Amino acid sequence: MLGNLASNVAIICIGFILISVLKFILHLIKIRLALNHIPGPRPSSFLWGEEWLLYHSLPGSPYLRWHKEFGKVVKFTGAFGHQIISITDPRAISFVIREGIYSFPKPNGVREWFKATLGEGILWVEGKAAHEKQRRSLAPALSQQSVRNLTHIFYETSSKLASQWTKLLDESHADEIEIEVTNWAGRFALDTIGRAAFSFDFNCLSGEPHALAETLDGLTNNENKLSSFYMRALFWIFPSILSIGKKGEMIRRTKQELGEIASKMWKDAKIAGDCEDRTLMALMLKADQASGQRMNEEEIVSQMRTTISAGYETVSAMVVWVLYELSQNPKLQSELREEISTVRDASFDELNNKYPLLDALLKETLRLHPAILENHHEAADTITVPLSEPLFGTSEMHLVIPKGTIIAIPLNVIQTDPEVWGPDAHEFRPQRWIERKEAGICGGRELLAFSEGPRSCIGKAFALTEIKALTVTLLRQFAFSCPYEIEAFQSFVIRPRIKGQGPSSLPLLVRKL
Structure with a gap:
């Protein structure tokens, strides 16, 4: 009897599999x-x-x-x-x-x-009504006005990074030392998103890298492993592969660690109840309390996971590519120092409106090195x-x-189409942005690093202002050069590495001015 039942179940399962394969x-x-x-x-x-x-x-x-x-x-x-x-x-x-x-x-x-790594946040959600609801909950906290109020934090974390590099130079008793800037860019990005978004100090720039950074790097810096290839190739048609094997374990651990940190931040914020604070956390709390459609805790934690991950991965990659391009062009470094020499710790409006060459540097870097390909x-x-x-x-x-x-x-x-960018489309030439603006070509829609339309990156102003503050701070104190041949490397985002050598890395020679 049991044997017949088992046989029938097996036949049904095989039939279901065959029908699924045929479909x-x-x-x-x-x-x-x-x-x-x-x-x-x-x-x-x-x-x-x-x-x-x-x-x-x-x-x-x-x-x-x-x-x-x-x-x-x-x-x-x-x-x-x-x-x-x-x-x-x-x-x-x-x-x-x-x-x-x-x-x-x-x-x-x-x-x-x-969903597996970050939860059901704004990167996961689909459908007009559901997406607009989530975007409305985040928009006030990431508006230009909100970012304007956070600019001082960007300078504070930038200064911390500069101080650490100055300390390394002083301890070496050398005019110039080699610094692996990928690691430092990650520390800067995590500390900045922690403080500016959540009033939380990951303390990466004062001590050792936070365990969360190591977890995120372990998940996304794939080092061309065969298991990562299988996952990339198959998850389009078999999404369940994301839960299998060591990679699946890493995905679950990443989500858990991000969730534990985010939950603690949220609970602490609700207990404190300080809605006058200008961080993303405070503005989310204020918006949630005022909304007729309040988010549940899992929705809020998912948004926080997403904010931390995006603020770490994409910003750190952009910072590293900016420093790489500066290291290739001493003349550009000098021109930028001259442009920023008139104002120290420029305001949000000055960073985004007063420095055309700085703006062109970031746009040209994003054009040739988009974080997401x-x-x-x-x-x-x-x-x-x-x-x-x-x-x-x-x-x-x-x-x-x-x-x-x-x-x-x-x-x-x-972003390298010669029909749009000219015959030098593959060359790094920030001046093209100034020329385009002078010629009245300033729509900017050919640059899709932050996408466009209803699903464009909601954190664009935050990311660009943060990177500009860091660039200004470092250029005032250091000069950069790169003694290695560098190539692009595919991890979760596109990062540089020494040609043919392991995971992402960018060792630069750093000299104090």
Whole structure:
């Protein structure tokens, strides 16, 4: 009797698996047939498609080759044959990230990654009503006025970092020493987001790096491990892979550690009840108390996890790339010192309006070194997308995207397009931003490092002001050079490393002025 029951259960399970596999195959065939007219590379692997190539190439380089050969809309194959469309057409991108944004949510795999690591916060949430509710809860705390009131904290943490570097130079009794700035950029970013957002001191710049930084680095700095490749290749179609193996354990531990810190911060804030404070925490508490739709604690903790992670990962990567580009250009360092010499500890408005070369430095760094290389979306239904020019080899001025198709928007291709940026598009030349402004070309929508539209990065003003304060502080006290050949390295964000050597790193020679 029990044997027959077990046999029947096994048959049902096998039947369910076979039906699921068949549905998956039919779905892939349907999409493949619908996209058959779109040009693109032949799959380099029957099993992995182009995932192996993307993972083991210089970050973004396959996209550059594909779009140069096939035009502004390219189809390529992912693992197990699923189809991905890479789009650089400006009209199509505008439609996807602006008017059609809620019809193009993040792919399930991306959402599951954010849910598994950060919870159901603003990076995870989809749907117009749910997203707008979460954005409204965060917007007051990350507005320009709020960031204006936090600028002094950015200078305080910047000065702490400068003091630590001065101490290292003094102890060495040398005019110049080598400093691995990636680690220090992470310390700065975590201390700044802790103090400015939550009135919490991680104390990274005074003592050793916080354990949370080591956890985040361990999760995202993948060192080209095979397990990380499998996860990247498969989570698009099998999101449950995020809970498997050592990587799954690291994801759960990261979420737990972020959650424990965030919960303690939130409980302490509610007990203190200090709503006059200008930090993100205080403004979230104030908004939550005044709202008719109060967030539950898990929603609030998820937003805090997201804020900490984004404030650490993306800001630290941007800081390192700014320092790298400065190290390559002593003349630019001198010109910037002259520009910032008139005011010490410039205000929010001065940082963002008075220093055109400083602003150009950050924009040019973001143009060539976006922290996130690709934005991904998935068609929630079969949708017709307008194009600015005919599809390659056709006269079609639109693109029909089948439901379930994943769309990639490769920032490195868009932001180095010679049609937009000129023949020197791949060169680092901050002056181009000043020239563009003088010529009346100042829309800035070609720069998608913070995205655009309803789902653009809500922390843009916070991040840019923070990095400008640090750059001004360091340029006044130090000069930088780099004795190594550096290349881009793919972790969760794009970071530099010594060419061919291990995980992300940027050793700079630092000299006190």
